[in-house]
Amino acid sequence: MSDTVEVRCPYCYEALELWVDPETRGGFVQDCDVCCRPWQVYVERDPEDGTLHVSVQRAQ
Numbered sequence: 122m123s124d125t126v127e128v129r130c131p132y133c134y135e136a137l138e139l140w141v142d143p144e145t146r147g148g149f150v151q152d153c154d155v156c157c158r159p160w161q162v163y164v165e166r167d168p169e170d171g172t173l174h175v176s177v178q179r180a181q
Contacts, residue, residue, distance in 0.1 A: 128177045132158040141175060150180050 124141045133156040141164055148163045159180035166173055 124173045126173060126175045128160075128162075128175060130156060130158070131160065131177060131179045132156050139175065139177075141173060 124143065125138050126141060127136055128139045129136050130153045132153060135153070135155040137154055139151070139162070145164050146166065148161060151160050151162055152158065153160060160177045161180040163176045163178075164173070165175075
């Protein structure tokens, strides 16, 4: 099972699809496909039903 979520770039505000590996938890850095600026992505999953929660912020 893999997950794709729509996120909005915190720099250029473009809506993009982000693929998240099913084993991913915690944070990682990824560049925007449009403006190439770095995001800090945080991934959480509900332990009961596996619901994916993703937030994207400007990387420091």
